[in-house]
Amino acid sequence: MQALVIAAHGSHLNPDASNPTYAHADTVRETGAFDEVREAFWKEEPHFREVIRTLESEEVFVVPLFISEGYFTERIIPRELRLDEFEPEQWESDGTSASQVTFEAEDVGKTIHYCGPVGTHDAMTDVIVQRAESVTSDPSVGKGVGLAVVGHGTERNENSAKAVEYHADRIRERRRFDEVEALFMDEEPEVDDVTDFFATEDIVVVPLFVADGYHTQEDIPEDVGLTEDYRLGWTVPAEVDGHRIWYAGAVGTEGLMADVILERAADAGAELGDAIERVRQITSSATESDPERTSQAGD
Amino acid sequence: MVATRHVEELVQRVTGGGDDSDIAFDGLRITRDESDDEFTFTLAIDGGRVDRTGLDADGLRAVLAGEAGEAGAVVEPYVTNWHYWQETVGGEGTARRAFLRWCEDAPLADDDATSVPARYADVRDGIDREWGQLCITARFVDGDEPDGERAYDLWHVDDADADLDALEIHDEPRAARELATYDEDGRYRPLKTAPTLETGWAFTGLSGTELVDAVGFFYPATIANWHREREGELDVDHWSETAARQSGIYEVVSELPREAVDWLAEACCVDSQCLRRREWEYEAGDDLDPDGGDGPFPCREPCSLVIAAARKWAIAESETERTYELELTPSERNQLEELIDAVADDRTDEIREADVNDGANRYRARYLRAKRFADGELEMREQ
Numbered sequence A: 001m002q003a004l005v006i007a008a009h010g011s012h013l014n015p016d017a018s019n020p021t022y023a024h025a026d027t028v029r030e031t032g033a034f035d036e037v038r039e040a041f042w043k044e045e046p047h048f049r050e051v052i053r054t055l056e057s058e059e060v061f062v063v064p065l066f067i068s069e070g071y072f073t074e075r076i077i078p079r080e081l082r083l084d085e086f087e088p089e090q091w092e093s094d095g096t097s098a099s100q101v102t103f104e105a106e107d108v109g110k111t112i113h114y115c116g117p118v119g120t121h122d123a124m125t126d127v128i129v130q131r132a133e134s135v136t137s138d139p140s141v142g143k144g145v146g147l148a149v150v151g152h153g154t155e156r157n158e159n160s161a162k163a164v165e166y167h168a169d170r171i172r173e174r175r176r177f178d179e180v181e182a183l184f185m186d187e188e189p190e191v192d193d194v195t196d197f198f199a200t201e202d203i204v205v206v207p208l209f210v211a212d213g214y215h216t217q218e219d220i221p222e223d224v225g226l227t228e229d230y231r232l233g234w235t236v237p238a239e240v241d242g243h244r245i246w247y248a249g250a251v252g253t254e255g256l257m258a259d260v261i262l263e264r265a266a267d268a269g270a271e272l273g274d275a276i277e278r279v280r281q282i283t284s285s286a287t288e289s290d291p292e293r294t295s296q297a298g299d
Numbered sequence B: 001m002v003a004t005r006h007v008e009e010l011v012q013r014v015t016g017g018g019d020d021s022d023i024a025f026d027g028l029r030i031t032r033d034e035s036d037d038e039f040t041f042t043l044a045i046d047g048g049r050v051d052r053t054g055l056d057a058d059g060l061r062a063v064l065a066g067e068a069g070e071a072g073a074v075v076e077p078y079v080t081n082w083h084y085w086q087e088t089v090g091g092e093g094t095a096r097r098a099f100l101r102w103c104e105d106a107p108l109a110d111d112d113a114t115s116v117p118a119r120y121a122d123v124r125d126g127i128d129r130e131w132g133q134l135c136i137t138a139r140f141v142d143g144d145e146p147d148g149e150r151a152y153d154l155w156h157v158d159d160a161d162a163d164l165d166a167l168e169i170h171d172e173p174r175a176a177r178e179l180a181t182y183d184e185d186g187r188y189r190p191l192k193t194a195p196t197l198e199t200g201w202a203f204t205g206l207s208g209t210e211l212v213d214a215v216g217f218f219y220p221a222t223i224a225n226w227h228r229e230r231e232g233e234l235d236v237d238h239w240s241e242t243a244a245r246q247s248g249i250y251e252v253v254s255e256l257p258r259e260a261v262d263w264l265a266e267a268c269c270v271d272s273q274c275l276r277r278r279e280w281e282y283e284a285g286d287d288l289d290p291d292g293g294d295g296p297f298p299c300r301e302p303c304s305l306v307i308a309a310a311r312k313w314a315i316a317e318s319e320t321e322r323t324y325e326l327e328l329t330p331s332e333r334n335q336l337e338e339l340i341d342a343v344a345d346d347r348t349d350e351i352r353e354a355d356v357n358d359g360a361n362r363y364r365a366r367y368l369r370a371k372r373f374a375d376g377e378l379e380m381r382e383q
């Protein structure tokens, strides 16, 4: 038997913080690829500390629903899962290339594959592009359009900026969008000045965050100038300095994130059959048939 | 009549050879005896109620299928019971299996087996168990002619007498996730084991696995820890260990004074606030004062909510105490106590608008503020 654990932050205060985790877990459940699928949290239950014992499977794949390598993926999650032998060096990562490490947890008789975070997986690049498609309701969006990938910045950890730049570079190489920029909330180049960085009239702004919270629903909309006051909401697109800005909140709410979770587990050796293809089908058709969900953020 | 497929599965198991071919389960014993290159079987039920030796495979089949007169009628529930537990549930040694056994008061070890017919009579009526605020009924899928397969119903203990028609019926365990997220007043429940589960819903006809999943969404990991405790394997992490493990902004919790940990447990962990039974103490050999609670499932270490609150208290407790002097009438002093009690007991919603006898009444609080506050602060002198 094999199990998937999606390890996310969660919140004591905001009940919506775990919604994307639940939604992606449910998508994976629908595929039947894992005998057991569990959401686990730092601030909700089941806690990281107690999740492994709820599983009957011998083979466990733990995928952190985090954007970058850092404090949570290197320290908190391994410690709380009791992966006592884990050292971040075992990932041999340059900050965005952690794939997985395997442990034999003999006390519980399980093999635990501890995977790198979703945010740095190559498949995440596709999710950002898909987000641009869904927010503009244009499956071929790109020509004549600029794309801003927005991250938190270095305040807490330098790898968070690396992840944003990594995906921005990869999208730029595809030459699909006229311009692609990596912007940040608390360092240069800043998202506040987003219109300065683009010549295109249309700019899609995609925040590389796992869940919606005050950064994506309050700070960014106000910083970018989509609205005076986030409580009033904003339109998609919104006019700012002669540009049209397309913005709809955290990329982590995009259905295709379930694909990245599966890719992480597959890289670590999970046997998934055709689950990845099926998830791609489910999550891309959901976008086309239900454009409402793309404008959930502001209007 | 025992379903033919149940009999066939059982016969195949015992005739299949192999090490685990003998059956000894809940009072049903079938052993394979080898003599003169021939196999015969011994079938014994509940230490002698039925005792047949020297049966060949067809003979065994006939008895199990209830075609052997009196013995057949006795055998039937043992066969269907075997089928449910060994074939449908399986999972020997798992928490899931132990929990489902507990749901119908079935013994975990074979040697103290209550007789299956007696248990069947109870399951036929439905056996109710309580798990926190959950009420679980174990019953037969088909109560009139039970074939051994169980179904489980799940609802709030406060709805135990409610009409099913009055409840919102669910059959998908995941619905429990949403039900567990908000309390009756629509407030977020960050602590899943807080005694604030909303009422008005029921899950009916769940399979054993679905029941365990649903309970897992309501009260995550409680079954696993309960099972560990019963097996003598609960790994309790006491306060001092859990505090020492924290890092980042939570590193400070280890500075919380010893006596403050008593107050913390009294504030957060008693049964009125959390249904987990606190098994962690300050450290091994140094117990906390407040009662740990009476619930069926244990709490093995301070949870994330308690750690987050402890951070606040650790920082606050690092301040030195001072003496303040302020003027209050005796009634005002009493009122301060009533205000604190009302918030601590989550009673503010119940205080009626015009109940000015209650010190925590809004008008009373506003009056006190108008009288004793200046520039938004309680007027007092620091000594």
Ligand code: SF4
Pocket (backbone or CB within 6 Å): B191, B193, B268, B269, B270, B274, B275, B276, B277, B278, B299, B300, B301, B302, B303, B304, B305, B306
């Ligand atoms: S630490 Fe206290 S509040 Fe938290 S789960 Fe345990 S008993 Fe409940």
